[in-house]
Amino acid sequence: MSTAVASHAHPPTSTGLDHRKIAIWAFIGSECMLFASLISTYLIYKGRSVVGPFPHDACNPPLCATPLKPILNIPVTSVSTFVLLMSSLAMVLALAAVENRGKPGYEGILGSSKFWLMATAVLGTTFLGFQAYEFTSFVHEGLTIRTNLFGSSFFTLTGFHGAHVTAGVLWLLTLFAIDVKRGLQPKDALLVDISALYWHFVDVVWIAIFTLVYLIK
Amino acid sequence: MATAAVSPAYAGAHEASHSGIWSWLTTVDHKRIGALYMYTALAWFGIGGLEALIMRWQLKGPNGHVVSAETFNSLFTMHGTTMIFLVVMPLSAAFFNFLIPLQIGARDVAFPRLNAFSYWVYLFGSLFMNTSWLAGMAPNGGWFGYAPLTTTLYSPGLNIDFWMLGLQVLGISSLAAAFNFITTIVNMRAPGMNLMRMPMFTWMSFIVQFLLILAFPVITIALVFLQFDRFFGTNFYTMSAGADPLLWQHLFWVFGHPEVYILILPAFGLVSEILPTFSRKPLFGYPVMVYSGILIAFLGFGVWAHHMFAVGMGPVADSVFAITTMLIAIPTGVKIFNWIFTMWGGNLRFTVAMKYAISLVALFTIGGISGVMHASPPADLQQTDTYFIVAHFHYVLVAGSMMGLSGGIYYYFPKITGRLLSEKIGNWQFWLTFIGVNLTFMPMHWSGLYGMPRRVYTYDAGQGWEIFNLLATIGALIQLVAALIGLYNILYSRKNGEVASNDPWGGGTLEWSIPSPPPEYNFATIPTVTSRYPMWDTKSPVLTSSVPHTRHGDERSDFTVGGKHVGAIHDHLAAGTPEGGVNPNAVQASTKISLKTAEELGIPIPYPTIKPLFVALFLTLMFASLLFIHEDKLQLGVTAIIVFASAMTATLYLWLTSPLEPDHHH
Numbered sequence: 001m002s003t004a005v006a007s008h009a010h011p012p013t014s015t016g017l018d019h020r021k022i023a024i025w026a027f028i029g030s031e032c033m034l035f036a037s038l039i040s041t042y043l044i045y046k047g048r049s050v051v052g053p054f055p056h057d058a059c060n061p062p063l064c065a066t067p068l069k070p071i072l073n074i075p076v077t078s079v080s081t082f083v084l085l086m087s088s089l090a091m092v093l094a095l096a097a098v099e100n101r102g103k104p105g106y107e108g109i110l111g112s113s114k115f116w117l118m119a120t121a122v123l124g125t126t127f128l129g130f131q132a133y134e135f136t137s138f139v140h141e142g143l144t145i146r147t148n149l150f151g152s153s154f155f156t157l158t159g160f161h162g163a164h165v166t167a168g169v170l171w172l173l174t175l176f177a178i179d180v181k182r183g184l185q186p187k188d189a190l191l192v193d194i195s196a197l198y199w200h201f202v203d204v205v206w207i208a209i210f211t212l213v214y215l216i217k
Numbered sequence: 218m219a220t221a222a223v224s225p226a227y228a229g230a231h232e233a234s235h236s237g238i239w240s241w242l243t244t245v246d247h248k249r250i251g252a253l254y255m256y257t258a259l260a261w262f263g264i265g266g267l268e269a270l271i272m273r274w275q276l277k278g279p280n281g282h283v284v285s286a287e288t289f290n291s292l293f294t295m296h297g298t299t300m301i302f303l304v305v306m307p308l309s310a311a312f313f314n315f316l317i318p319l320q321i322g323a324r325d326v327a328f329p330r331l332n333a334f335s336y337w338v339y340l341f342g343s344l345f346m347n348t349s350w351l352a353g354m355a356p357n358g359g360w361f362g363y364a365p366l367t368t369t370l371y372s373p374g375l376n377i378d379f380w381m382l383g384l385q386v387l388g389i390s391s392l393a394a395a396f397n398f399i400t401t402i403v404n405m406r407a408p409g410m411n412l413m414r415m416p417m418f419t420w421m422s423f424i425v426q427f428l429l430i431l432a433f434p435v436i437t438i439a440l441v442f443l444q445f446d447r448f449f450g451t452n453f454y455t456m457s458a459g460a461d462p463l464l465w466q467h468l469f470w471v472f473g474h475p476e477v478y479i480l481i482l483p484a485f486g487l488v489s490e491i492l493p494t495f496s497r498k499p500l501f502g503y504p505v506m507v508y509s510g511i512l513i514a515f516l517g518f519g520v521w522a523h524h525m526f527a528v529g530m531g532p533v534a535d536s537v538f539a540i541t542t543m544l545i546a547i548p549t550g551v552k553i554f555n556w557i558f559t560m561w562g563g564n565l566r567f568t569v570a571m572k573y574a575i576s577l578v579a580l581f582t583i584g585g586i587s588g589v590m591h592a593s594p595p596a597d598l599q600q601t602d603t604y605f606i607v608a609h610f611h612y613v614l615v616a617g618s619m620m621g622l623s624g625g626i627y628y629y630f631p632k633i634t635g636r637l638l639s640e641k642i643g644n645w646q647f648w649l650t651f652i653g654v655n656l657t658f659m660p661m662h663w664s665g666l667y668g669m670p671r672r673v674y675t676y677d678a679g680q681g682w683e684i685f686n687l688l689a690t691i692g693a694l695i696q697l698v699a700a701l702i703g704l705y706n707i708l709y710s711r712k713n714g715e716v717a718s719n720d721p722w723g724g725g726t727l728e729w730s731i732p733s734p735p736p737e738y739n740f741a742t743i744p745t746v747t748s749r750y751p752m753w754d755t756k757s758p759v760l761t762s763s764v765p766h767t768r769h770g771d772e773r774s775d776f777t778v779g780g781k782h783v784g785a786i787h788d789h790l791a792a793g794t795p796e797g798g799v800n801p802n803a804v805q806a807s808t809k810i811s812l813k814t815a816e817e818l819g820i821p822i823p824y825p826t827i828k829p830l831f832v833a834l835f836l837t838l839m840f841a842s843l844l845f846i847h848e849d850k851l852q853l854g855v856t857a858i859i860v861f862a863s864a865m866t867a868t869l870y871l872w873l874t875s876p877l878e879p880d881h882h883h
Contacts, residue, residue, distance in 0.1 A: 030434050146450040
């Protein structure tokens with residue numbers, strides 16, 4: 001038996017899982033603390049801004065130069081939230097397509113990992129487009145990252161989330177390129193699996209942000 | 218099996234990884250990276266010690282004026298930052314790197330190239346932070362960098378920028394390493410090495426990695442806020458905009474207190490290896506030691522505000538944090554008693570390593586007890602910001618962490634280099650260190666209780682502080698002599714030390730089953746582990762009669778790992794000798810002529826690569842470019858950031874698309 005072990009390039013892992021799967025979970029645990037710090041700061045600074053605009057309240061002189069409506073646009077952000085949630089669905093289908101390559105029932109669009117990877121990336125990019133639109137309109141309405149505590153903590157929190165989505169889109173496009181180049185096979189499922197874990201995590205963080213920042217007054 | 222076509226690749230990797238500067242720049246071997254960490258950390262120990270000596274020289278008598286108040290501010294800031302982030306953490310990382318794979322029976326860490334990346338980020342980050350000295354703009358806001366003091370309003374110079382950007386870079390190094398070690402320990406344990414058989418150093422390291430991944434993101438965000446405030450004009454720490462003056466303090470200490478355990482637990486782990494070996498007894502109360510470590514780490518996240526009693530949080534918050542702080546003394550005390558009971562009735566051998574380990578147990582206890590004293594808010598209000606606190610944390614960090622790590626160096630130097638450090642010179646170093654440390658830090662308790670504040674650059678005569686300061690300065694000079702003797706010992710023994718066998722001390726854990734220094738593949742055969750002390754099982758089974766074992770006929774002795782059956786009990790270490798006998802592989806390995814190379818054994822060794830170094834370099838330069846924004850050279854700054862970010866990303870893609878090691882399966 002010992003010779004068999006010796007000739008193994010790498011002995012089997014203790015858990016039977018790939019190293020990358022363990023590492024991504026540790027990374028996600030760490031990211032939880034990152035976003036917890038950002039979200040806590042946002043909540044601590046909620047209602048402490050000394051000048052407007054404000055997220056949920058109208059702002060009238062003298063706190064603002066001109067009367068301002070509450071700045072958060074919940075209907076529009078609800079649409080972008082839905083887009084991001086749908087991207088997670090596409091991600092699940094991309095992973096299923098890679099894992100079940102060649103199996104019955106996965107011949108058509110359902111089995112096209114290229115389609116679902118690109119769909120996920122496109123939906124993620126759409127979410128980023130909504131965020132760019134939101135940021136731009138806020139600046140036009142007089143809220144920048146320097147304006148008040150709300151501006152500083154809001155742009156930093158959602159900006160960090162947007163940066164994570166951007167990294168995820170780059171990751172997905174990389175996988176898409178690999179898929180186009182040589183085709184992702186079931187043995188490559190782990191590559192898609194860990195990117196999916198990351199993508200779903202970023203999605204879950206957005207649900208927390210949407211609830212705590214947008215929905216709760 | 219390796220084919221003929223692959224053989225040159227093995228040979229190339231083998232040759233390149235063994236000689237010259239290039240081999241060090243491109244190494245991905247955890248043992249060599251560990252050595253790089255150790256020597257770099259020792260170099261910074263010299264710099265950080267020099268900073269302390271200048272301060273002690275200034276304070277040796279009243280009205281000293283060796284350096285200006287401004288320089289003194291930079292000295293205490295950089296002394297603290299250097300000793301914590303550039304010395305104790307990386308010295309611990311040196312042992313994580315070197316030891317964890319050896320102790321769990323693995324051939325490397327889970328991600329060898331990421332490991333190299335962690336080291337290079339540490340090196341470049343530490344160099345970046347210290348170039349501030351050359352620019353005459355060394356950080357001057359204290360190692361804790363309290364905002365709003367560190368915002369542009371009160372600290373307009375580049376000093377704080379060097380500090381916060383350097384710290385941000387160093388955090389990336391620690392986080393990358395932590396993900397790596399968590400994966401390594403979870404996933405690369407040899408068959409039979411279940412969690413409750415892991416050596417205590419690996420256990421404490423495992424806990425520290427969790428502290429790192431959970432605590433560092435918090436200071437990352439605190440530093441991001443500070444960067445945004447300083448570079449982009451945000452309001453996180455702007456009081457006039459309604460900011461909370463305690464935001465930084467809370468975020469910093471939510472990181473900062475777990476950081477204390479990040480600094481001490483690796484030393485606890487080393488002591489838990491040294492004491493059993495030199496007592497010839499298994500560690501007393503192993504499971505309780507494990508649980509105590511976990512409890513310390515868990516409670517460590519719930520005590521941060523004891524650093525903030527003086528800010529007036531109110532009686533409820535003060536009481537809660539006082540109680541959690543006192544609670545943490547229980548698992549720590551358990552560890553102290555378990556070490557004492559490990560030695561109790563043992564066959565003690567007072568090597569230098571053992572002396573360092575025992576002095577940690579004794580002196581850390583002093584620091585622990587003064588810690589319980591200022592866990593009480595009324596007492597703390599008298600002691601806070603005085604030299605009493607300085608005395609406390611130096612007993613914890615110098616007499617605790619550094620004593621443990623020094624013991625670790627004496628214990629593991631033969632495994633790292635193949636030669637023993639001189640015990641004779643080491644005895645001089647130990648006793649001078651022991652006297653110097655106590656002479657430096659014990660009198661600070663008195664100067665503190667007599668009211669001497671921390672961080673003052675000079676003081677007037679007649680306040681009763683003179684004698685204590687003089688003693689402390691003499692103690693610091695003795696420590697300097699001790700450190701120089703230690704340096705001499707390392708330089709001398711590397712060439713002239715006694716040649717070490719596989720197991721010069723009679724240790725019980727797996728690292729002592731392989732040659733000193735280990736071959737690049739560590740283990741020719743992955744061992745199967747049957748108890749906490751596999752080496753004692755084979756060499757002196759009587760020592761391990763009291764620890765749990767896998768027994769013949771026990772179904773647990775046939776291991777199935779990851780769906781693969783990997784074999785029966787003792788196939789490697791005992792090799793069928795019922796009394797234990799001698800490990801046949803160890804015998805083979807100890808005569809170096811017969812030591813087989815990786816390619817002969819068919820073990821793939823990762824290719825050396827320069828890419829992690831360049832990714833680390835571009836990452837550091839990217840952060841450094843933010844300095845231009847402070848200087849109002851926005852265009853230059855943004856251009857530099859984009860250039861370095863692109864270079865980093867491109868190199869990262871090259872890294873990720875190049876194979877780790879020769880393809881083994883054909």
